[in-house]
Amino acid sequence: MANKNKRKEVVGVLAGVLFTACLLVGIVILSCHVRIRNYAKELVYDDTEQIPENKVGLLLGTTPMLKNGRSNLYFDYRIEAAAELYKSGKIKYILISGDNRRRNYNEPEEMKKALLMYHIPDSVIVLDYAGLRTLDSVVRAREIFGQDRFTVISQRFHNERALFLAGKHGIQAVGFNARDVDTYAGFKTRIRELLARVKVFIDLATRKQPRHLGEPIPIP
Template sequence: MKKTLKRIVLLAIFLVIALMLTNYMVSYQAKDNLYSSVNEIPKNKVGLLLGTAKILSNGNVNLYYTYRINATVALFKANKIDFVLVSGDNGSKSYDEPTTFKEDLMARGIPEDRIVLDYAGFRTLDSVIRAKEIFGQESLTIISQQFHNERAIYLAKHNDINAIAFNAKDVQGRYGLKVQLREYLARTKAAIDVMFNVEPKFLGEKIEIK
């Protein structure tokens, strides 16, 4: 019994160390590609806006969504991006992240013809790889919160995409902490995906952004 308990404890310690090392690796590889200032970030033709739900399960507006909208509008109005590629989940008729983002971006002054939708951005890996393979972007600006941007940059680097990222305002409090903790597991999954060259769920015909 004592030997079994000792093995469980050792395994748990090993898993925690592995999670911490993976988290550090992802952050380190992205550190030189992150920007928080609209004035300092270089210009790219396309900004890749990573999707999320607008409304939380409790009925409140998702601040991650709101802050990503604000960040995208700021970049566009500062002429730091010419087009917005909105990549999100449209897994059912009742759930359509890209269209929701498009409507709110247009309400904030971004013209419809400058917004391109990717309905198959089911997860970050899909969004990043499809930006290159489907939409032809080998250089782009990723838009999300910093923790998410770091993982997206990590995936971009391992798929030969020259990406920088603009950090939208982060979310504080209990909900923000829960999301940050889940990020540890997401980064481990991203490292495994890179190791095994996992591809997006869907690819398809190329779509030119012009």
């Protein structure tokens, strides 16, 4: 009987510890999410008429196809938004920043091909093959491409994080929101985004820098 009571006590203590740990993790995640959202709420735009002009639009990379072979709507909608912003006259150049680490995987080139289909001139498209993470894309836009103010182009949740990073690195940026993907299709992405927002604060605390820097590449 004594052993059974002792086991119950141990289980109760472990359950309490687990609950407290989960609660603390939840508070941290929520706090990071709210801080980033609140910072960016006045810096994101859905309408080309309202958004201020900038020389460069930073188009954040993603893959055109999902693992199941379907088209990636995040990709399609970002291309659509970048083309709309350029044709509205609110940007003069499109800097595409994405991943090119693996053979047969080249986000910037795929996005460039898609933009050309929208009749965006080749001469205004600039490629950054070392945008391995949002942090890399944002910081490299200044350190490599010489832009200390620009317009970020992605879905709103992604823009918010990019703008927060930009602000913390002394960059003046606004965001143009691409159409979002419905909640069901984008559920996994939203979960990853919550964790990515926590990673933002870890990166800032550790003064994380882009994996690759290098020689300046000026945009005319």
